[in-house]
Amino acid sequence: MSTYTPMIQQYLKIKAQYKDCFLFFRLGDFYEMFFEDALAASRELEITLTSRDGGAEERIPMCGIPYHSAENYIKNLVEKGFKVAICEQVEDPKTAKGVVKRDVVQLITPGTVMEGSMLEEKENNFLASISEFPGQTFVITYNDLSTGETSVARVTSGWESVLSELFNQPVKEIVVSPDLPENYQTDLQQRLQITVSYQLECGVDNSFASLTEHIWEDNQLLEGFGRMLNYLQNTQKRSLDHLQPARIIQLQEYMSLDMFSKRNLELTQTILRKGKQGSLLWVLDQTVTAMGARMLKKWLERPLLNKKAIEQRFAVVEAFLEQYFERESIRDALKSVYDLERLSGRVSYGNVNARDLIQVKHSLQKIPVIKQLLSQFKSESVRSLAEGIDDLQELAALLDESIKEDAPLTIKEGGIIKDGFNRTLDDYRDASRNGKKWITELEQREKQETNIKSLKIGYNRVFGYYIEVTRANLHLLPEGKYERKQTLTNAERFITPELKEKESLILEAEEKSVDLEYQLFVELREKVKQFIPDLQALAEKISNLDVLQSFATISEINNYVKPxxxxxxxxxxxxxxxxxxxxxxxxxxxxxxxxxxxxxxxxxxxxxxxxxxxxxxxxxxxxxxxxxxxxxxxxxxxxxxxxxxxxxxxxxxxxxxxxxxxxxxxxxxxxxxxxxxxxxxxxxxxxxxxxxxxxxxxxxxxxxxxxxxxxxxxxxxxxxxxxxxxxxxxxxxxxxxxxxxxxxxxxxxxxxxxxxxxxxxxxxYGIHVAKLAELPDELITRASEILKQLETGQNQATLPEKSEPVHQVAKEPEQQMSFFEVKEQRPSSDKHRSTEEGALVRELRHLNILEMTPLEAMNALYELQKKAKK
Missing domain, CATH: 3.40.50.300 (P-loop containing nucleotide triphosphate hydrolases)
Known part of the structure; x- marks a missing residue:
């Protein structure tokens, strides 16, 4: 270590804590990778491999990517099953003494992706954990970090049942104890092709007690949940306020579908193409929201056993079928509802932007419409769906009065908050707007006084505001009023004391305005965070509604009937x-x-x-x-x-x-x-x-x-x-x-x-099928000849005339096995027994064994033996 530069030493110390990850090490405007990471990343990402002096005799392999376009590179690595540790500068370079302090601020793994571009809209992105207990008992915990949903299930029927439970679930990564048997880990990696991560600590902090109310007294479920929770805390290093309380999946309440059946029946993806098209999910999916599509997939993976619960769903589907126009109106309204589950996750996670909050607002504005439409149905089953739906109009009103409709994607450059929401912000904006108006008026005044029609006032970040005059008109400028600031090829740029004073007022107002907008947005985000449980509850109800209308829609399209x-x-x-x-x-x-x-x-x-x-x-x-x-x-x-x-x-x-x-x-x-x-x-x-x-x-x-x-x-x-x-x-x-x-x-x-x-x-009709497959005519003809020979009892292969045998097989003498050795009947005093034995012999003599199939012969022998034993 001592031979390397301080910066490389810092890199190696951090890399030692994240050995199984690509370490994206922030240097200026780039994420850099060194040593083995650089070699692997250049290969996986197809980027140029270079080298740099690191203090040792040999140059260090290095490659890098611009930080502003890192998302696509990270997505590429995560989709391949790799993990990426994001290492950022955590102190101001201007105040740093020596090497700028850096630390890992987030670990992005296949199961902890949060960015929308890396997620499938209509599919969960599950991180799962497995905990093993005596008696072939396992606890599986599922978590979708993007939605916050968490569930636990106990499997008591062995490891194969664990694999069947995980198979066909959208699990991208699985967390296990380092002590899990190696053959189990191999099954997860090779048979299920899931990225495996390790977490030993299983304790649950009291601050997460609200998530464990239902499982607090069950040590096995609590340990399984704790393994998952600790892994999330260690990798995400930020708020997990959107995590929902752990739900217990009682596997005995659902139809059991092992991994063979899920694959063979092609419920959610086809065997050959591994895609949705051609699966049962592809046929049934008439959902119009991303939340509904994910819910449909969950229902399909876990059919119900409770007849009452099934019939409740039937009642809603039937009612939707009876009232077509109301159902179509609901479908139209649902199309304006965005993914409230994942938007809630982004709010909690701190990566939500203004446009995301606009989507929340538009979604909430449709909820009263949906409730009104549900109340128009004759069926009590449908009307009851509206009960308990909180339309959160308080939140909708807050977002409506605060966020601009055309807000930008960035949250640190202003343009987010509406006029009238904050008085101080309005004052800053007024100063900025009036200042710019003054600049425009000054430009017109200077043109008139100097009689220079091409004079203009411009702005750049280096020099601020300036007056630009072409070289041909310099002689028209009055002496002593203008101070030269910059010389160009064909023009000169000047400032005046009056312009400089106004510039200071305008820029100060704009800077304060942008800073205040960011502060207001963060405060607004914290207010929205308080509504996360309500948003998640609303999302679940809307998802259920969407799936049930999907069932009605597909049933009408394809003429399905109620069973x-x-x-x-x-x-x-x-x-x-x-x-x-x-x-x-x-x-x-x-x-x-x-x-x-x-x-x-x-x-x-x-x-x-x-x-x-x-x-x-x-x-x-x-x-x-x-x-x-x-x-x-x-x-x-x-x-x-x-x-x-x-x-x-x-x-x-x-x-x-x-x-x-x-x-x-x-x-x-x-x-x-x-x-x-x-x-x-x-x-x-x-x-x-x-x-x-x-x-x-x-x-x-x-x-x-x-x-x-x-x-x-x-x-x-x-x-x-x-x-x-x-x-x-x-x-x-x-x-x-x-x-x-x-x-x-x-x-x-x-x-x-x-x-x-x-x-x-x-x-x-095997030969006919071969003919349909367009096998050569000669082959089909020959197969027909052989079939006739076999059917007439010539069960040895014959070769066509004028053909040479490939090899000769020594022919063994044919022998007919004797099934029974019939001996002469001895006199017996038991006439009844003698009569039965005689009938048995006569039945045996009448059997035509040569015309029986082997199976028929075995069945006949079985019947004769039963009679003989009597």
Whole structure:
């Protein structure tokens, strides 16, 4: 250290406290980075890498960015998962002795972003923390610093449930104890791709008691909240007055959707493009406020289990549908309501500007209109939404009388406060305005006295006010009156004692005016800060209203209907549709289908060709159930459903490259997760289980899973398969029902009708699908020949004539396994027993094993064994 200059030593001391951050070190008008930070930043930000003398023999790597354009660079780094420590000068360079004192004033991390340009308007930006306790118990705390909302949840079912809870939440950063097991930290970083930060201290100061009222006596929740709070205090170093009291999320009150189901059902983003378009959220989002859009996403991630609460939402949606014009008027009014949640955060945080406060004012001015519109509805459910809405007209009036409509973005250059708001400010402005008027009059007077038409009075920050005369007219100036101030190429600039005196009065008034405006704005901001809890409460009510009108709007556009719930675990959907596929198809007609599952049918076994719509049929049931349980109407003509506590899906095939697991292993893990956690009130969707291994292995596993679900889980299950042999299970398992997707062959081509009908499919049409994919004709012809050979019992591959075999395989002699060795009957005194054994032998002799599928043979053997044991 001693070899470096004092400034570099200062940099290294501060950098040692923020080793995992880019340190933006303020030097004049630039943020500079040195050493490893400079090398990394030049690469990540694509800026020029230079070097400077730091006192050591070798020059120090350095790069920098202008402080006034730092926001975009910071955004770039934060979006990539990096942290940025902002180090500013904290003393006046004019009074500093030696190196100017500097310190970190803010730590910007992916989870603590506050600037609007770095935030997604319609999505929360959550910072989460995890605290581990004995018995595989974890406490998760969520905080959105931009809105102040904070919530805590306890997970008691292990680490995988923690990952499922965090998955698909907009969590950008997670705070953990340094002692959290390393494999857990790896899961967070690699499987969920979240930035991990560390915080050991978990104590909560008494000054934050108002935030912990609901959790004060729960040590686990308090510790989890404390870890989050301490991290925020350490990184933000400023007011956190906008933080809302911690809300407890009772996970058992919501439908459980594990990470597999959230991904497979594409609730908020698609699997391939990782975007909103093509997801269920994309279809349902008819909100008109940013707050409402964020609320809709929260509801979608946590469907309700409380039937009464769901039906309360239905009542509002139904009323909105009945009164179209009033609903549209509410939509129009909501369009003028800005993001009150994030504006409140900016007020508390101290980075609010005058235009932000104008947005608060305009929003509040619309609230009485919205309340009036709600009171015009016939439904008590809608009218009750207006109750408890505080329109905060006192705050609206304060902002209206204080802030100019055309106020600038900056808050230190004046032009913010209205005339008449402050008497002293009015006096300063009057002096400044009259002074400028006097300057204008002086210019006219000097032109007349000197007869110089081009004479003008100007101003700059260096010389103040001056009289400028071109060189050609200098001889017209009277002697002794003008004092030369500056010489230009073609002109001279002068001052007069009278002009200098007036300049002092004008500039003093302007300077005092700007300083007073800033002081008044800060005082106004402090007054607005007192209304933050009321603004946040108002924002929540407006968000709820916006989501419910969105449900009504989309239900009317797409002809959704109100579903009903039953306690019998029965599913009855008439002409159901997939909400996303239907929207994507636009003008093409979507083929609707019924879903019927009463108490006597627990498992629907779905067969049919590829591309026929099996997966769509399965997904649309799950999406219909989710839509119903968030309070939205559903895409069908009629729907009666149970309330599902969980939905599990195994749809689609993909390797898990991060954990190094094959498609089949992923399939088995997801299947295990479903069948071990589901209850009889759950919904399970299993799509072509067993296809990732050999035919007989896959078929055996598929049948075993169906039997296990049928006998032990008893959850409503949709199971699609290409193993047609499984369709015989309908005869042996009482609650299994076969359905198939209808397809017809026409002129050698397959036509998919996308219609679900009772019974099993008779063909897979795999070669027809390959033909639709435009595989080479020669390949299609050859596949058809091989299929005929296989269907006629020639189950060994043959090569076409005149082709050379790739390799020879030694052919083993075929052997037919003897299932039973039939011995001669011994005489028995028990005639009844002898008769039964004889009947069993006769039944065995009549079995045509060669014409049976392996599964049919196994089932027959199973039945014979049961009879033999009797």
């Amino acid at each position: 009903s719930f039953n306690e019998k675990r029965e599913i009855s959907i008439e002409k159901g549709r997939h909400p996303v596929v239907e929207k994507v198809m636009k003008n093409e007609s979507f083929v609707p289908n019924d879903v019927k599952m009463d108490e006597a049918s627990e498992v629907l076994l779905i067969t049919g060709p590829n591309m026929s719509g099996k997966s769509t049929y399965m997904r649309q049931l799950a999406l219909t159930a989710i839509m119903a349980q968030i309070g939205c109407f559903v895409p069908c003509e009629k729907a009666e459903l149970p309330v599902f506590d969980q939905i599990f899906t195994r749809i689609g095939a993909a390797d898990d490259l991060v954990s190094g697991q094959s498609t089949f292993m992923v399939e088995m893990l997801e299947a295990r997760h479903a069948i071990t956690r589901a209850t009889e009130n759950s919904l399970i969707l299993l799509d072509e289980i067993g296809r990732g291994t050999s035919t007989y292995d896959g078929m055996a596993l598929a049948q075993a899973i169906i039997e296990y679900v049928h006998e032990h889980v008893k959850a409503k299950t949709l199971f699609s398969t290409h193993y047609h042999e499984l369709t015989s299970l309908e005869n042996t398992l009482k609650s299994v029902k076969n359905v198939h997707v209808r397809a017809e062959e026409y002129n050698g081509n397959v036509v998919f009708l996308h219609q679900i009908q009772p019974g099993a499919a008779d063909e897979s």
